[in-house]
Amino acid sequence: MDKESYDYLVKIVLAGPSGTGKSCLLQRFVKNQWDDQVSHTVGIDFASRIISVGMGNQQKRIKLQIWDTAGQEKFRSVARNYYRGAAGAVLVYDVTNKDSFEELSSWLSDIRAMAPSTICVVLAGSKSDLQNQRQVSTEEAAEFCSEKHISSAHETSSYTGSNVEECFLSVVSTIITRIELGEIDPQDQSLGIQYGDLSFRRPVHPSSTSNWWTSITNWDDLVRLERQTRSYCC
Numbered sequence: 001m002d003k004e005s006y007d008y009l010v011k012i013v014l015a016g017p018s019g020t021g022k023s024c025l026l027q028r029f030v031k032n033q034w035d036d037q038v039s040h041t042v043g044i045d046f047a048s049r050i051i052s053v054g055m056g057n058q059q060k061r062i063k064l065q066i067w068d069t070a071g072q073e074k075f076r077s078v079a080r081n082y083y084r085g086a087a088g089a090v091l092v093y094d095v096t097n098k099d100s101f102e103e104l105s106s107w108l109s110d111i112r113a114m115a116p117s118t119i120c121v122v123l124a125g126s127k128s129d130l131q132n133q134r135q136v137s138t139e140e141a142a143e144f145c146s147e148k149h150i151s152s153a154h155e156t157s158s159y160t161g162s163n164v165e166e167c168f169l170s171v172v173s174t175i176i177t178r179i180e181l182g183e184i185d186p187q188d189q190s191l192g193i194q195y196g197d198l199s200f201r202r203p204v205h206p207s208s209t210s211n212w213w214t215s216i217t218n219w220d221d222l223v224r225l226e227r228q229t230r231s232y233c234c
C-alpha cells in the first residue's frame with residue numbers, strides 16, 4: 001500500500017482565543033516538534049497528517065487536513081470562514097488563563113453557527129505542563145463540556161507532547177464512528193469528509209438510497225469503480 005493512501009480525508013479546524021497554543025498543538029501533532037519562537041498566526045495556517053484508527057480489518061487510514069485559525073480579534077471573520085465544511089473542531093483554551101476559558105462560549109457559538117450541524121467538537125486545555133500557574137480546573141472544563149454537548153475534554157501540553165495524540169484521535173474516532181453508524185454521509189462533501197483512494201473497499205452507506213451509478217460524484221469515483229471491477233476479474 002502506498003504510504004500516502006488513505007480511506008478518508010477529514011477536515012479539522014483549530015479554534016480559540018489568541019495565545020492559547022493552537023499553532024504549537026498543530027506543530028506537535030504533525031511534526032512532533034516544539035518551537036518556542038512561534039509567532040501569532042496571520043489569518044490561517046494549514047498542515048496535514050495521515051493516521052490509522054481502529055484494529056485489524058476495521059482499521060482505517062485517515063488523512064487529517066488541519067486548519068489553524070488565528071485567535072486575534074482582527075482575524076476572527078477569516079477564522080469563521082474556515083468553520084464551514086469542517087467535520088471536526090478542536091476548541092483550545094489555556095489552563096493557565098481563566099479569561100481564555102471564559103471566552104470559549106463565544107468561539108463555540110461561532111463554530112456552531114458556521115459549521116455543518118454534524119461537526120464533532122472536542123476541548124483542549126493547553127499548557128498542562130505549567131501546573132503551578134493553573135487557573136482552570138479539570139472539573140470546570142468537564143462541566144463546560146457536558147453543558148455544551150462537547151464530546152470530550154483533554155488537557156494537553158505541546159511542550160511535553162502530553163495528550164496531544166489522544167486529543168486528535170478522539171475527534172477522528174468520533175467522526176469515523178458516526179460515519180459507520182450512518183449519522184454522517186461521506187458522500188456529502190459539505191460535511192468536511194471525502195473518500196480517499198483506499199475507499200473502493202467502502203461499504204454502501206446505510207442512509208444512501210442511490211444505486212452505484214448515482215453514487216459516482218466525480219472522475220475519481222469512475223477510476224475507483226473501474227479498479228474495483230478489475231479486482232473482481234478472473
Ligand SMILES: Nc1nc2c(ncn2[C@@H]2O[C@H](COP(=O)(O)OP(=O)(O)OP(=O)(O)O)[C@@H](O)[C@H]2O)c(=O)[nH]1
Nearest residue numbers: 018019020021022023024040041071127157158159
Ligand atoms: N509551556 C507551554 N507553553 C506553550 C504551550 N503551547 C503553547 N505555548 C506558548 O504559548 C504561546 C502562544 O502559542 P501559539 O501556538 O502561538 O498560540 P496560538 O493560539 O496559535 O495564537 P494565535 O496565533 O495568536 O491564535 C507561545 O509563546 C508558546 O510557546 C504548552 O503546551 N506549554
